[in-house]
Amino acid sequence: MKLIFDKSVPGRSLSLLPKCDVEETTLPKEFARTKAPQLPEMSETEVSRHYTELCHHVYGVNCGFYPLGSCTMKYNPRIDEEMAQLPGFTSIHPLAPEYATKGCHEVLDTARKMLCAISGMDDMTFQPAAGAHGEFTGVLLIKKYHDARGDKKRTKIIVPDSAHGTNPATAAMCGFQVVNIASAPNGCVDLEALKAALGDDTAGLMLTNPNTVGIFDENILEITKLVHEAGGLCYYDGANLNAVMGVVRPGDMGFDCIHMNLHKTFATPHGGGGPGAGAVGCKNFLKEFLPHSTLMDGKESSQVRSFAGNFLVVVRALTYILTLGREGVKEAAVNAVLNANYLQERIKGSFKPAYDRICMHEFVLDLSEFKKETGVSALDIAKSLIDRGMHPPTMYFPLIVHEALMLEPTETESKETLDMAAEVFHDLYKQAHTNPEPMHSAPHNAYIGRPDEVRAARTPVLQKKL
């Protein structure tokens, strides 16, 4: 496909800017360019066609089934988008006088109260711009807590081996030593391994519940109690909150601080790299360390981002919560779990679940035996699904399952869609046993076939000369 720069024709232009109605002036010489910027020169028609063409080459939730495990690719209601586009929210400046920003403050305050109610936390900041940024902020709260008490020996953060890669990365970024503990055979925290890892050097534990294999850890109260008894704090990674929102609260499970991916659990289109919102909540005793914008919140504190973070994501989240209501939020979680269990049961006849039990909002298939039988890998199945009009599931994650495919159908899919997906999986299972060859080079009908991932990783080309 051609880049927009390849389509540029010298001298061609469009007139989107209104006529200048003020006196023209020039920049001081030291700031002025000596050469014109290299921008594509195109007509409005060409620009419009270029972006429409790009649109046809991507696949989103609006195109079809998108069971990308751990990512909660639910359909985002249009009303959330409509509210986020209201000029009162989009045309406001954070430094505008108070009387002009009252509505925005009300959005932030209401969203804070509702999200605290959902998570069981006492206070919250909206500054972090995404999930990993939220984790970083949350673990800094833990660090600050120990520092403020003069407890300097707490240098370690415990992370289970099934955790998202961002957890150990966050702990390391915050200056902690990461202690990895192996999961029990059922995919949950191994209490004995946890006890062995705990000590007076434990700063805290990072955990997501339900965990990355889609199982709710039934020992959660015991786990958080053990960490607290050792003097550590418990951090809840909100990655899998979609399974339990409105049903159980991380605050009641014994967690002291938490981040929530507002963009994912509370419906903002995501997956393209932002903008997101990793709201961080905490219990009262950590409140004094929460980052806030002095200008927005009137509180003297440190900041992790400017003003109120990505404010419009908070507008969408609030709209989502208000539209669903208390019962609706719970129903969304319950249906997410129901859909995942339905799909797991339907697929189970061919592909084997890694943990054959009732799951939460997602489940993991273990294709290692299937690969031995047929030579067809999890990657081949993922790529073959593209030809069948589906977005592939998450693959090769979590690392504790070999040849893993992780499916999260979300609550916004119908029974018909789930049935269709199950049939596709059965078909591919059969094909792997009868005619596996084409599967190794799938997809065949997609705009981009099978990229050479190894070459891309070994010799990446990250620039294009214009």
Next chain:
Amino acid sequence: MNYPKELNYSKSHEWIKEENGVATVGISDYAQDALGDVVFVNLPAVGDAVTAGEAFGDVESVKAVSDLVSPVSGTVCEINEELVDAPEKLNKDPYGTWIIKVNEISDKEDLLNAESYEAFCAQEAK
């Protein structure tokens, strides 16, 4: 799958060969197969201290990043710099491609011989 008799192995799938007080460390055939195509190797520096049972570097494959665990405690006396530009050597010839050499050895993990390692891998693969 290949398990050379003259080598010892760790349960984290590194092979080790000891000669004249120097331990040569690489990853096993089973490890390279499980990892898939290796695209990057993160090596320690010569002179770094390594501890038995702890990570001394990592390997990145198309699938994931995995720790390289040292089977011995000691000091890194040589690193295989070829791997920086040619990480695929670990896939092509896992036993002919060493990663680090360690001297001043003070401690060792419980290692497996080829036969027990083969049995261990068979168990892992189940």
